[in-house]
Amino acid sequence: MSRLIRQTLTIARRDFIATVMTPMFLLFLLAPLLFGSFGAVGSLGAQSVGQSAEGKERIYAIAAPADAARLRAADALIRPAVSRERGLPTLVTVAPAADPATQARTLLSNPDIDVPAVLYGPLDRPQLIHANPQSTTARYLAALAEQALRDSRANLGAGRLSRPTFARVERSSTSLGGKSAAGFFAVVSLFVVTLMLAGQAVGTMAEERSNKVIEVLAAAVPLESVFLGKLLGMFGVAVLFLAFWAAVGINIGALLPPDFAEGLSGIAPAIGIPGFVLLYILYFTMAYMLLGAVFLTVGAQAATPREIQMLSLPITIFQMAMFGFALAAIGRPGSWVALAAEIFPFSSPFAMAARAATSGEWWPHLVALAWQLLWVALTIVIGARLFRRGVLQSAGPKFRWFRRG
Amino acid sequence: MQDENWALSADGLVKRFGDRRVVDGIDLQVPYGAVYGVLGPNGAGKTTTLRMLLGIIEPDEGHRRLLGRSAPRDASDRVGYLPEERGLYPGMKAREAIAFMGALRGLDWSVGRKRAAVMLEQAGLGHAVDSKIRKLSKGMAQFVQLLGSVVHQPEFLVLDEPFSGLDPVNQERLEALIRAERDRGATILFSTHVMAHAERLCDRLCIIAGGKRRFEGTVDDARALLPMKAHYVPRDPAPGIAALLPGDAQEERGGWRFTLPPAGIEGILVRLIDAGYGISGLSIERPGLHDAFVRIVGEADAEKAA
Numbered sequence: 001m002s003r004l005i006r007q008t009l010t011i012a013r014r015d016f017i018a019t020v021m022t023p024m025f026l027l028f029l030l031a032p033l034l035f036g037s038f039g040a041v042g043s044l045g046a047q048s049v050g051q052s053a054e055g056k057e058r059i060y061a062i063a064a065p066a067d068a069a070r071l072r073a074a075d076a077l078i079r080p081a082v083s084r085e086r087g088l089p090t091l092v093t094v095a096p097a098a099d100p101a102t103q104a105r106t107l108l109s110n111p112d113i114d115v116p117a118v119l120y121g122p123l124d125r126p127q128l129i130h131a132n133p134q135s136t137t138a139r140y141l142a143a144l145a146e147q148a149l150r151d152s153r154a155n156l157g158a159g160r161l162s163r164p165t166f167a168r169v170e171r172s173s174t175s176l177g178g179k180s181a182a183g184f185f186a187v188v189s190l191f192v193v194t195l196m197l198a199g200q201a202v203g204t205m206a207e208e209r210s211n212k213v214i215e216v217l218a219a220a221v222p223l224e225s226v227f228l229g230k231l232l233g234m235f236g237v238a239v240l241f242l243a244f245w246a247a248v249g250i251n252i253g254a255l256l257p258p259d260f261a262e263g264l265s266g267i268a269p270a271i272g273i274p275g276f277v278l279l280y281i282l283y284f285t286m287a288y289m290l291l292g293a294v295f296l297t298v299g300a301q302a303a304t305p306r307e308i309q310m311l312s313l314p315i316t317i318f319q320m321a322m323f324g325f326a327l328a329a330i331g332r333p334g335s336w337v338a339l340a341a342e343i344f345p346f347s348s349p350f351a352m353a354a355r356a357a358t359s360g361e362w363w364p365h366l367v368a369l370a371w372q373l374l375w376v377a378l379t380i381v382i383g384a385r386l387f388r389r390g391v392l393q394s395a396g397p398k399f400r401w402f403r404r405g
Numbered sequence: 406m407q408d409e410n411w412a413l414s415a416d417g418l419v420k421r422f423g424d425r426r427v428v429d430g431i432d433l434q435v436p437y438g439a440v441y442g443v444l445g446p447n448g449a450g451k452t453t454t455l456r457m458l459l460g461i462i463e464p465d466e467g468h469r470r471l472l473g474r475s476a477p478r479d480a481s482d483r484v485g486y487l488p489e490e491r492g493l494y495p496g497m498k499a500r501e502a503i504a505f506m507g508a509l510r511g512l513d514w515s516v517g518r519k520r521a522a523v524m525l526e527q528a529g530l531g532h533a534v535d536s537k538i539r540k541l542s543k544g545m546a547q548f549v550q551l552l553g554s555v556v557h558q559p560e561f562l563v564l565d566e567p568f569s570g571l572d573p574v575n576q577e578r579l580e581a582l583i584r585a586e587r588d589r590g591a592t593i594l595f596s597t598h599v600m601a602h603a604e605r606l607c608d609r610l611c612i613i614a615g616g617k618r619r620f621e622g623t624v625d626d627a628r629a630l631l632p633m634k635a636h637y638v639p640r641d642p643a644p645g646i647a648a649l650l651p652g653d654a655q656e657e658r659g660g661w662r663f664t665l666p667p668a669g670i671e672g673i674l675v676r677l678i679d680a681g682y683g684i685s686g687l688s689i690e691r692p693g694l695h696d697a698f699v700r701i702v703g704e705a706d707a708e709k710a711a
Contacts, residue, residue: 003482003511010508018496212492216550218461219486220509222478392462 007221011229015204016236029241057089059137060107061144062100062120068093070123070148078140078147088140089116096120104129117141123149182269182357183330186280187350191323194287197238199315201292202299203308204230209300209391218392223384227300231292231380238288269357279356279365286372287349291319293376294346297383301390318346326350333358342368345375412437412472412561412592413458419466420453427453429616430467435594435609440587442603442610443596446702450616451596452489455565458594459486472561482511485559489566489596491550495539499525499549502538506553517556524552528578544575551579555586562586564595568602580606600695612698614705624694631692631700633665640683649676660686 019025061071075091082088097103100120107118108129117130117138126145130138208214208226217226269276295315302308329341329351341351342364352368413435420428428450435441445451457464460477472480493502503524504517512520525534528548538546547570555562564583568576583593583606597603603610604624612620612627620627638660639646646661647654650673654663666673674684 006511007509010505010514014494014505018494207494208492211495212488212490213494214492215461215488215490216486216492216506216553217509219456219459219484219488220481220506388462 004222004225008225008229008232011217011221011226012232012236015230015233019233019237020240025237029244057114057116058092059089059141060104060115060118061091061093061141062096062103062107062118063093063123064096067123067148067152068095070151071119071144074144074147074151078143082140089114089137091141091144101127119145123152179270179358180330182276183333183354184327186269186276186283186353186357187323187326187330190280190284190287190350190353191319191326193238193242193284194291195316195319195323197234197241198288198291198295199312199319200237201231201234201295202302202311202315203305204234205296205300205387206302206305206308214391223388224380227293227296227380227384227387231289231296234292235285235288242284270360271356271362272360275362276356280353282365282369283349283353283356286369286376289376290346290349290372290379291322293379293383294318297379297386300383300387322347322350326354330354330358343371345372348372348375410437411435411470412439413441413470413594415454415458415467415469417467418454418457418464418469420450420457420462421465427616428457428464431613431616431618433458433469433611433618433621435592437592438587438590439608440583440593440595440606442607443594443613444598444600444603444610444698445596445613446598449613451613452565454613455563455594455596459484459563480561482557483560485510485554485557485562485591487551487554487564487567489569491547491570493538493546493550493553495537497538498535499530499538499541500534502549503553503556506550507556510557510559512557520556521552524556525549528552528582544571547571548575548578551582555582555591558589558591560591562591562593564593566597567595568597568599576602600693600698604694612701614702615709617705619701619705620697627694627697627701628692630697632667633692634662634690635665635670636660636662636686636688636690637677637684638686639677640685641681643682646677646680646682649673649680649682665689 061068063071071093072091079088079091094103094107104118104120104127108115108131116132117128117135117140119126119128119138119141121127123145126142128138128141132138205214205227208217214226221229271279298311298315299308302311325337325341325344325347329335329338329347332338333355338351338355341347342355348368349372352365356365411434413433415431415433418428418431418433419426431450431454433454443451443454453462456462458469458471458477460471460481468475469477471477472483474480477484494505497505500518500521503521504512504514507517507520508514522531522534525531530545530548533541533545533549538549541549551564551567554564567579567583571579580602583595586593595606607624609621609623610627611618620630636658637650638658642659650661651663651666654661656662670687670689674687678684
């Protein structure tokens with residue numbers, strides 16, 4: 001057994017060093033930075049487009065000073081309660097001219113700014129003109145008029161009558177939304193990371209095939225050790241990659257405003273943060289090893305780079321299928337879909353990571369990890385046998401019945 | 406029959422690729438400490454046999470035993486192997502490549518590195534210790550791989566066509582290395598179709614043709630399969646001499662070449678002297694391994710054709 005482990009680690013060490021000690025690895029390591037840079041350039045472009053329109057939108061209310069004051073008071077009261085996504089333009093009140101209707105149309109047609117809606121006329125019969133057929137801003141102005149009229153009839157001034165106190169209170173239990181967000185985060189991030197890293201395993205055996213080293217390895221080491229060693233070597237590369245970006249992320253996180261951390265506080269896994277982190281690492285390991293073993297097995301059958309290239313599509317589809325399966329499980333926790341995704345070995349790490357977010361039980365994770373480990377071993381054994389049969393042309397007596405069949 | 410006294414034994418090994426029996430019931434016994442040659446023409450099944458003996462591929466039928474283990478892989482740390490298709494990682498340095506191959510066979514990596522430097526120096530490749538494999542010539546890379554197959558000081562060394570691709574100087578070096586390994590106590594099995602190497606190195610050998618073992622024994626045993634030849638040069642090459650010589654006599658190099666009869670050459674010489682032809686030159690030629698090989702393989706081809 002120790003000999004097997006030693007041989008496995010020899011292969012793993014060779015693959016790890018051969019991958020990491022190359023200029024290409026630096027490119028691979030910094031690939032997210034490149035993606036990020038392209039994304040940032042795109043975002044900046046979009047932001048500049050957005051900023052050019054920002055601050056150039058107004059809604060107008062043409063009203064006498066007393067009504068205007070009431071409208072502003074109502075706006076101050078209601079606006080914060082309206083979702084920020086609504087993006088309501090600033091309210092501007094103007095005194096009525098001789099012909100308020102013409103004045104309103106002039107304001108609506110202002111070529112220098114966007115005016116989606118204008119209110120004029122008495123508050124009990126407000127006239128609203130708007131350009132958009134389904135203008136919510138016009139409805140907002142109507143609501144302001146209603147509120148201002150109520151305030152007027154109650155003989156209320158512009159000042160606030162109540163003095164609300166706002167206090168933030170921690171929930172005693174994780175919210176459904178927080179659990180769901182944590183589950184979604186787990187599945188998506190696991191998928192992205194394995195998509196990026198496990199796919200590398202496809203071409204690793206091709207190296208040995210093309211430079212004929214496979215004969216040396218096969219003579220000295222069981223093929224299962226070769227497969228596992230290569231998988232561990234590539235896993236080491238993946239861990240190095242993730243450690244690098246985790247370190248970068250932590251340092252960048254320290255520079256972010258507190259609001260950002262508050263935003264993340266909504267992510268609340270049911271099993272608790274430390275347990276979730278532990279399980280996330282374990283499920284990442286399992287996802288990598290399982291998918292990596294499949295890719296290694298499939299890739300080992302390919303004889304040329306072209307064949308490997310052709311394999312990338314079915315492999316991506318396979319990964320997407322597992323991702324979709326796991327996502328379906330998040331949406332229906334406890335359903336048969338979720339159970340199937342948790343049991344099916346190649347979607348199990350994703351689905352179980354999602355389960356860690358939505359359920360506080362530990363025992364299913366222990367069972368799942370053992371189950372996934374078994375499948376890692378099975379996949380490697382099957383991969384090695386397929387390689388022995390297909391590439392080394394060695395079925396051996398045990399497979400004779402199969403050939404005859 | 407398999408025996409613990411053999412470093413390697415094989416009994417009825419069969420390997421089929423599709424419907425073709427590439428190896429067809431080969432038996433083999435290699436004594437401990439011997440240099441054993443597996444000879445055969447191209448496509449005879451030598452490499453497939455070696456791969457089965459090492460456990461790289463499984464036989465369809467038959468059994469083999471390597472260093473007392475019925476599963477050859479169980480003895481892999483005590484075995485060295487140079488495959489026919491040479492393979493090294495091009496990005497590795499020569500020293501690392503040798504240490505890596507040793508590590509696969511259980512040798513500590515740091516020990517392997519130290520030994521690799523010494524071995525490369527001894528092989529006249531000291532300048533290449535830290536050179537990457539892709540920078541080395543084919544012959545040098547081949548020698549690096551050879552050193553990698555012996556760095557862990559194996560008890561059993563298998564070399565598949567080790568001389569192919571080497572220049573005469575490196576062939577000499579390789580022969581010296583094989584002798585050194587034998588002197589160290591290793592058992593060596595190598596395949597070749599170059600008879601000169603087998604003749605110089607092998608204690609025993611087998612000849613494989615058409616997937617079957619056609620001969621097994623010493624080099625002398627192989628030579629003994631063919632009768633000795635005599636080359637006679639008369640002092641007076643007058644006509645009519647052929648009538649006094651054996652039936653297969655043929656003119657060659659200013660004289661006559663013929664098979665030595667079982668009764669000896671004395672009777673023929675007496676007749677020639679009495680007839681006045683005299684003797685200007687006479688040499689008795691032992692047939693070479695090459696001749697034996699050609700005859701054995703020729704017979705196998707004839708059998709296959711029939």
